Amino acid sequence: MNNVEILAQVKRDWQKTRPDIDPWSMVTVLAIRRTALEEEKLTEKLFTKYDLNPATFGLLATLRCSAPPEGMTLTQLAQFVLVTPASITNRVDRLEERGLVKRQAVPGDRRRWLVQLTPTGQELIDEIIPKYLENERQLLSVLDDKEQQQLYFLLLKLLSSFATSNSD
Numbered sequence: 633m634n635n636v637e638i639l640a641q642v643k644r645d646w647q648k649t650r651p652d653i654d655p656w657s658m659v660t661v662l663a664i665r666r667t668a669l670e671e672e673k674l675t676e677k678l679f680t681k682y683d684l685n686p687a688t689f690g691l692l693a694t695l696r697c698s699a700p701p702e703g704m705t706l707t708q709l710a711q712f713v714l715v716t717p718a719s720i721t722n723r724v725d726r727l728e729e730r731g732l733v734k735r736q737a738v739p740g741d742r743r744r745w746l747v748q749l750t751p752t753g754q755e756l757i758d759e760i761i762p763k764y765l766e767n768e769r770q771l772l773s774v775l776d777d778k779e780q781q782q783l784y785f786l787l788l789k790l791l792s793s794f795a796t797s798n799s800d
Contacts, residue, residue: 635666674767682760683730687715688723689764692732692757695749703746705738732756 633641639659646655672686679689690713695704698712710720724747727733732753738744749757772780 635663635670639663639666671768671771674771675764678760678763678767682756684760687713687719688727689757689760690714691720691723691727692749692753693761693764695733695747696754696757696761699748703736703748705744705746709747727753 639662642662643655643659646653646658675686675689679685684692691709694709694712698704704712706717706720706724709724710717713720715723724733724735728735731750733747734750735745735747738746772783775783
């Protein structure tokens with residue numbers, strides 16, 4: 633059974649077992665999760681070739697695209713790549729050992745560090761990005777441009793609602 637068939641079966645099973653509830657929201661969220669898992673499978677194949685994982689790729693891509701020339705703090709990086717500060721420290725340590733990033737103390741504050749890509753790190757991420765984007769294009773290729781934009785804005789709407797509910 634493929635994912636679409638499984639989701640249809642789950643919906644039917646809930647409707648049969650509990651006809652008093654509407655399982656639509658449950659199967660919609662399940663569809664989002666299964667889509668995310670499929671995307672992870674695609675990208676893991678690519679990242680494995682470079683001895684990376686999604687989090688370390690995200691860190692390198694963030695430094696390449698979003699960091700100012702002086703770099704980003706560990707806290708800033710953690711916010712961008714959605715990991716805990718302790719986890720970001722471990723990731724940066726491993727990437728630093730590989731020569732892909734470097735750390736330097738924040739001027740005037742020896743407890744904080746700025747992280748920057750090394751030239752080797754920049755070369756690696758510049759090599760991976762086009763391949764990663766092609767994977768993402770393939771994933772979304774079943775949707776036309778308008779549908780892709782719609783999906784994006786609907787997901788932003790969902791994400792915005794989480795930010796509002798988490799601020800309470």
